[in-house]
Amino acid sequence: METIGQILRNKRQALGLLLRQVSAYVDIDQAILSKIERNERKPTKEMLVKLAEILKLDKDELLVQFISDKIAYEIVDEDCASKALKVAEKKIKYLKSHPIQN
Amino acid sequence: METIGQILRNKRQALGLLLRQVSAYVDIDQAILSKIERNERKPTKEMLVKLAEILKLDKDELLVQFISDKIAYEIVDEDCASKALKVAEKKIKYLKSHPIQN
DNA sequence: TATTACTTGACAATAAGTGTCAAATATAGT
DNA sequence: ACTATATTTGACACTTATTGTCAAGTAATA
Numbered sequence: 265m266e267t268i269g270q271i272l273r274n275k276r277q278a279l280g281l282l283l284r285q286v287s288a289y290v291d292i293d294q295a296i297l298s299k300i301e302r303n304e305r306k307p308t309k310e311m312l313v314k315l316a317e318i319l320k321l322d323k324d325e326l327l328v329q330f331i332s333d334k335i336a337y338e339i340v341d342e343d344c345a346s347k348a349l350k351v352a353e354k355k356i357k358y359l360k361s362h363p364i365q366n
Numbered sequence: 367m368e369t370i371g372q373i374l375r376n377k378r379q380a381l382g383l384l385l386r387q388v389s390a391y392v393d394i395d396q397a398i399l400s401k402i403e404r405n406e407r408k409p410t411k412e413m414l415v416k417l418a419e420i421l422k423l424d425k426d427e428l429l430v431q432f433i434s435d436k437i438a439y440e441i442v443d444e445d446c447a448s449k450a451l452k453v454a455e456k457k458i459k460y461l462k463s464h465p466i467q468n
Numbered sequence: 469t470a471t472t473a474c475t476t477g478a479c480a481a482t483a484a485g486t487g488t489c490a491a492a493t494a495t496a497g498t
Numbered sequence: 499a500c501t502a503t504a505t506t507t508g509a510c511a512c513t514t515a516t517t518g519t520c521a522a523g524t525a526a527t528a
Contacts, residue, residue, distance in 0.1 A: 265460045283474065293519060298475060305517080328446045332453035335437055340461045344430050349458075351434035353451050358367040359442045385505065395488060400506060407486080 268329045269303040275319045276301075290314040306334065370431045371405040377421045378403070392416040408436065 266274075276286055283301075287294040290311050299305040307315065312330055316323040339345045368376075378388055385403075389396040392413050401407040409417065414432055418425040441447045 265457060282472090284472095294473095295475075295520080296518070298473095302475085304476095308517090324446055327444070328450045328453055331441055331444060331446065331450035332457055335441070335450065335454040336457035336461060339433055339437070340458050342429070342433060344426060344433065345458050346455060348430050348433035348437065349451050349455050351430055352437040353448060355367060355434055355438035356442050356447050356451075359438060384503090386503095396504090397489080397506075398487070400504095404506085406507095410486090 267303050268307075268326070268333050269301045271321070271326070271329060272315060272319065273301040275321055279319065281318070286315070286318055289318045306330075368431075369405050370409075370428070370435045371403045373423070373428070373431060374417060374421065375403040377423055381421065383420070388417070388420055391420045405435075408432075 276283075283294045283297050287297040290297065291314070292311060296305060300307050300311070307330065309327075309330070312326055313323060315321070316326045335349075339348060342348065378385075385396040385399050389399040392399065393416070394413060398407060402409050402413070409432065411429075411432075414428055415425060417423070418428045437451075441450060444450065
């Protein structure tokens with residue numbers, strides 16, 4: 265199972281790009297990118313979009329990885345994690361079909 | 367579809383309890399409880415446990431509602447929300463079966 | 469050993485979440 | 499309408515998380 269950091273690092277190296285080059289494109293300090301690639305920090309969505317661009321990765325697929333990483337990390341320690349995910353899916357479907365709230 | 371706030375409020379009123387009484391038991395300001403019941407703030411886990419006690423709600427079920435609410439709220443605006451949840455579930459299963467990380 | 473790539477940690481800046489309080493509003497009884 | 503009680507709202511301080519910046523560190527290679 266590949267983490268988002270691994271995906272980014274693998275692709276960057278496959279393209280022969282340096283941290284310096286990618287971080288310049290994304291407009292972040294290369295220290296941050298280094299940490300992102302080692303899953304020590306999470307990218308923002310803006311970073312993700314730019315990263316997808318320069319690394320020629322599918323933006324939507326990367327976003328799925330990003331969000332799922334965040335959720336998984338957030339609730340992996342809960343006994344009811346799996347059940348909560350199922351309920352969350354129902355809630356989201358409900359919310360999307362009833363857009364007016366508050 | 368009931369939010370966690372609605373669940374708490376409905377049950378509190380069904381039991382004929384006042385915000386003041388419940389918040390005293392949970393040891394929080396009643397303003398906070400008021401906001402929790404209107405989904406303006408999220409309870410902490412500790413609050414949830416105490417709330418389950420005094421409101422005679424199932425602790426685990428409430429926790430599922432709590433976590434699923436948090437996730438749903440977090441990603442409802444994403445087009446790929448549903449897909450991300452599925453991937454998250456796989457990641458969690460993977461993480462649980464490979465407990466040693468880092 | 470000099471150079472380049474990457475990593476690490478300390479620190480400041482910013483944002484997000486929390487608790488407290490008092491005033492405002494609502495609700496119901498008289 | 500008046501009172502009392504319940505709830506809501508918003509301002510604020512306080513704490514905690516997140517984020518960016520930087521310089522010094524390590525690692526690998528020529």
